[in-house]
Amino acid sequence: MKFYYFPPSPNTRKVHAVAIHLGLPLELRLVDLQQGEQRTPEFIQLNPTGRTPVLRDGEFVLWESTAIMQYLASQVANTLWPEAPQIRADIMRWQSWQLAHWHQVCQPLQYENFVKPLLQLGEPDLQVVQSATERFHAEAIALNQHLAERKFLVNDTLTLADFSVASDLTYAVPGRFPLEDYPHIRTWYSRIEQLPAWQQTAPRG
Ligand SMILES: N[C@@H](CCC(=O)N[C@@H](CS)C(=O)NCC(=O)O)C(=O)O
Incomplete structure (x- = not known):
C-alpha cells in the first residue's frame, strides 16, 4: 500500500502511527505541502480536495484520515478496531468528535502560536487565539471528565x-494549548507518548 503523507501533519501522524502499531508496511510517498505538491495535477487526481494523507491500495484510493485508519485496522485482527458494533460506534463517536470539534479548536492555536512564528507568517491573531481558547476549554472539560476514570477513551483499551x-x-506545547487545568488529559496523553508508534511518528526538528 502506498501512503502519500506529510510527516509534520497530525492528520498524517494518526494514520501512520496506526500502521506502525499494527505492523502494516506502507510505501511512503512524501507530499511536501510547503512546496505546494498537494496541488499538482498528479496529486489532485488522487485526492481532488488537495489534502494529505492519501492511501493507495492497488486501484483503490482513499482519502480522509479517519477512513484510512479504519481501512488499515480492518486488514488484520486487532484491538484498535474491534468488531463489536457498540465498541465500533463508540470509537466512531470519538473520531467524529475529533474531526468536528477537537481539531477545530486545536488547529487555530497550533497555527497562530506555532506555525505562524515558525514560518514567519506574522504575529498571532489575538482574536483568533482568544476565541479558540474559549472553545478549547469547552471541549477539554468534556474530554478531561471522560478520562477521569479511564486509561483510554473507549473500552479501557487503546x-x-x-x-x-x-x-x-x-x-500542544509549542501551540501553547491551555492544558494546565486538565490533569486527566495530560496523564492519558503521556500514556500515548509511551507508544513506540507514537514516538516513531513524532515530528522531527
Ligand atoms: N479531514 C482531512 C483533513 C486533511 C488536511 O487538512 N490535511 C492538511 C494537512 S494537516 C493538508 O493536506 N493541507 C493542504 C492544504 O490545505 O493545502 C483528513 O482528516 O484527512
Whole structure:
C-alpha cells in the first residue's frame, strides 16, 4: 500500500502511527505541502480536495484520515478496531468528535502560536487565539471528565479513538494549548507518548 503523507501533519501522524502499531508496511510517498505538491495535477487526481494523507491500495484510493485508519485496522485482527458494533460506534463517536470539534479548536492555536512564528507568517491573531481558547476549554472539560476514570477513551483499551484524539495534541506545547487545568488529559496523553508508534511518528526538528 502506498501512503502519500506529510510527516509534520497530525492528520498524517494518526494514520501512520496506526500502521506502525499494527505492523502494516506502507510505501511512503512524501507530499511536501510547503512546496505546494498537494496541488499538482498528479496529486489532485488522487485526492481532488488537495489534502494529505492519501492511501493507495492497488486501484483503490482513499482519502480522509479517519477512513484510512479504519481501512488499515480492518486488514488484520486487532484491538484498535474491534468488531463489536457498540465498541465500533463508540470509537466512531470519538473520531467524529475529533474531526468536528477537537481539531477545530486545536488547529487555530497550533497555527497562530506555532506555525505562524515558525514560518514567519506574522504575529498571532489575538482574536483568533482568544476565541479558540474559549472553545478549547469547552471541549477539554468534556474530554478531561471522560478520562477521569479511564486509561483510554473507549473500552479501557487503546483504540483508533486514542490515536485520533491524541493527534491534535502533537503541538500542544509549542501551540501553547491551555492544558494546565486538565490533569486527566495530560496523564492519558503521556500514556500515548509511551507508544513506540507514537514516538516513531513524532515530528522531527
Ligand atoms: N479531514 C482531512 C483533513 C486533511 C488536511 O487538512 N490535511 C492538511 C494537512 S494537516 C493538508 O493536506 N493541507 C493542504 C492544504 O490545505 O493545502 C483528513 O482528516 O484527512
